[in-house]
Amino acid sequence: MFFQKIKPFLYLGIFYLSISLLLRITFIFHPITTADFSILEVVKIVFTGIVNDIFVFILTCPFLALYFLFLSNSKYQKPYGYIILGSLCAFFLYILLIPNNIFKQYGGSVAEIAMIFIGLKIIVFSLMLFLPEKRVKIRNSMYFITIFLYVLLIIFNTVSEYFFYNEFGLRYNFIAVDYLIYTNEVIGNIMESYPVVPLFLAIFSLAVICTIYIYKKTKTELLTLPNIKQKIILLGSFCILVAISLFGLHFTTKLKSHNVFEEEIQANGLPKFYWAFTHNELDYFQFYPQINQQVAENVFLSQFTPPELKRTIQPEKSELKKNVVLISIESLSADFMAHYGNTQKVTPFLDSLADRSLMFTNLYATGNRTVRGLEALTLCIPPTAGESIIKRENNKNKFTTGSVFKSKDYTVKFLYGGYSYFDNMKDFYEGNGYEIVDRNNFKPDEISFANVWGVADEDMAKKAIQTMNAEAKSGKPFFNHWMTVSNHRPFTYPKGKIDIPGDAKSREGGVKYTDYSLRKFFEMAKKQKWYSNTVFVIVADHCASSAGDTELPMDKYKIPAMIFSEGFIQSQKFTQTMSQIDLMPTLFGLLNFNYQTKFLGQNVFSREFQPKAYVATYEDLGLINDKHLTIISPLKKIKQYALTQQKNNLSPEFNLYYDEKYLKSNLQNKKLIEQTISAYQSTSFWLKKNQLNR
Incomplete structure (x- = not known):
């Protein structure tokens, strides 16, 4: 009897385990999985995965258990x-008629969902109450629908x-949580990136077929319903x-x-999603290794002169009040550029600009x-555990790149081709004194092409020129931070602009179209009066992919960056290791800005500069320094890798690839571990105490 009553669970469980195993095997052989597994490792992955599943x-x-309980x-x-x-x-009437019922207090569509559920329950219950001769058929239909929903969701x-x-x-992480929050962009992205109709038809058809099979094998359990004793046993x-x-x-x-x-493939996505949903911000002092706070601050601040958080930068030369245009390019990995060995010629303009920068x-x-x-470009501080500061509640009145420019009487704007509410950008930048120019500022005739992420970069380039011309007329210098959007899935853009079709949905096409748009921007800018007095900073926001064999694969974090200004910036190559957070302090140094700073990045041309870079995921916090990569992680874990550059035909400074050799505890460089902990612990402490505010 017991086996008979749990047959639906057994069949659904076998189905779930089978499809999860198929997915896990697919991941093992997926092209993005660059690791090679031994037979024992595959067995461990599969066994651990099945247990998780x-x-x-x-x-x-x-x-499903409650469904059977109430039969x-x-x-x-x-x-x-x-x-x-x-x-x-x-x-039902309580939800419909009472203005402040418990469901409406939750906001959103909770009340509507509850009302629909109760309404359907009333209809089904009424049919089974008043049509007893149809009760078995109705119950079977409801059982079929219940099984179908389970199968469909699986x-x-x-x-x-x-x-x-x-x-x-990766399996699900914070990004997947974001996808639930920003449903408009995400659903739009899916609709534009994939053949949605055939895909959903295939999913629906497979779900129907599997449901029919499970239903036929288990529907006899509804003929004899469990008594109260059996229900108690099943529930227990x-x-x-x-x-x-x-x-x-x-x-x-x-594990x-x-x-x-190996960690990702043996895991199950649902627990990882739940963990990400409940850990938007990680408390450094709860999860990460620590040292004495004063010692940490002293170690970290020793790189600055004076060794204090709030410092005054006093160059010997006079300040230069040049306009500044910071262009952060979506997903521009270093390996897209010819300088780093790419042979596809997808960044011809940026490669030519780099030679003059x-x-x-x-x-x-x-x-x-x-x-x-x-x-990194706005706050110039190392990343902290969990979600970016931009998406946290306490994200306003920070000491920012924009606040430095505003102290010099600059006009400060953030330009974005999409709707800046996405990723909380609008809230962050407005809360830190920036004016916003985004898709809301476009007239219909100013948009030649747009996808779910925003207007095409070429249209944004024209809007940027229009914005800068208006700013120049005010007589004040301007700082504009433009974030591009076209190099993002679904990688669609206007047809006929480059030699890769606009509907090919190719990442290389997205990169090349953005490069084309930047060429057009500079062609337009060169015709403006303000051009000769303007410095352009071009840098990627991050790489196109983050997957690798280790927690923080270095080639997935290396990005191109350049500063260009005709007649002012001489072409040269800076080859030492540096971080994204060093870029804007370096620019301020080139402009001889005299200012008080709380930036934790450095001017790379200053005497005290120490070559290093901070790299991180949501959990793992790393420091690249002295041919080592040191990583600290939750549960106070510490890992360190020795870095050896792989040989290739490129100059060493353009070589993306390193061998990362894991070091056992007795071989680790303790000084570098102390520096890593000091950097992240100090940054987290100052943020917690609002000491990085203006």
Whole structure:
């Protein structure tokens, strides 16, 4: 009897484990998985993965368990049936008519969803109450729908995990949480990037086929409903299994490996999604290794003169009040440029501009999201654990690049081709004194092409010229920070602009079109009176991909950056290791700005500059320094890798690739570990105490 009653769970569980195993094997052989696994490693991945999947499936079964728990014929007998129906109707009217009911207090569509659910429940209950001869058929139909929804969600989640891994080389993380929040952009991106109709038809068809099979194998269980004793036994068994699963996942989700791909593939996406949803911001002092706070600050501040958080920069030469245009380019990995060995000729303009610029050949992005790049360029501080400061509540009145320019009486603007509410950019930049120019500022005739992310970069270039011309007429110098959008999936852009079709949805096409748009921008800018008195800073926000064999693969963080200004900046190459947070302090040094600073980046041409770079994910915080990569992680973990540059035909400063050799604890450089902890601990402490505010 017990086996008979759990048959639906068994069939659904086998289906879930089978499709999860297929997905895991697909990940092992996916092109983005650059790791090579031994047979024993594959066995470990598969076994650990199956255990994770079993635990997760049990934890996703409460709704199905409740469905069986409430199956009963006695509830339709008089007077219980009428009492229940009356209660449901009263509940429906409560949601419909009471203005401040409990559901409406939650805001959003919660009340509407609750009303639809109760309304459907009333309809089904009424049919089964007043049509007892149809009760079995109605119950079978509802059972079929319930199984179908489970199967559909399993298949849909599997497909979603595949596309997420295909994009990021990871299971679900904070980005997936963002995708639920910014549904308009995300749904639009999916609609424009993939063949949605055939894909959804395939998912729906497969779900129907699998549901029919499971339904036929298990529908006989509805002929004899469990009595109260059997329900108590089933409920008790289920509660025990849930407790075991929660306890088990507590351990299996913490299994770590030296290979990131192994960790990701053996994991299950749903627990990772839940963890990301509940850990938007990680408390450094709870999760990461620490040293004495005063010691940490002394070690970190020793790189500055004077060794203090708030310092005064006093150049010997006079200040230069030049206009500044900072262009942060979406997903421009260094390896897209010919300088770094690319042979596809997708950045001809940027390559030519680099030859006439101050080019930083060994610069690393702080993270792998746009908000991380914007944070690094705007706040000039190392990344902190969890979500970017841009997306946190306490993100206003910070000491920023813009506040330095405003202190010099500059006009300060942030330009973005999309809607700047995305990723909380509008809230952050307006809260820090920037004016916003985004898609809301475009007239219909100013848009020649747009996709879900915003207007084409070429249209934004024209708007930027228009904005800068207006600013120049005011007589005040201007600082404009332009964030591009076209080099982003779905990689669509106007046809006939470059030799890669605009509907090819090719990343190389997206890169080349952005390069084309920048050429057009500079052609237009060169005709303006303000051009000769303007400095252009061009840098990527992050790389196109972050997947690699280690937590922080260095080639996935190296980005191009250059400063260009005709008649002012001499062409040269700066080859020392530097961070994205060093770029704007270096610019201020070139302009001889006299200012008080709280920036934690350095002018790379100053005497005290120490070559290094900060790189991070949401959890792992790294420091590249002295041919080592030191990483600190939650649970106070510390890893260190020795870096050896791989041989190739490029000059060393353009070589992207390093061998990262894991060092055991007794071989680790303790001084570099102290420097890593000092940097991230101090930054987190100052942010917590609002000491990095203006």
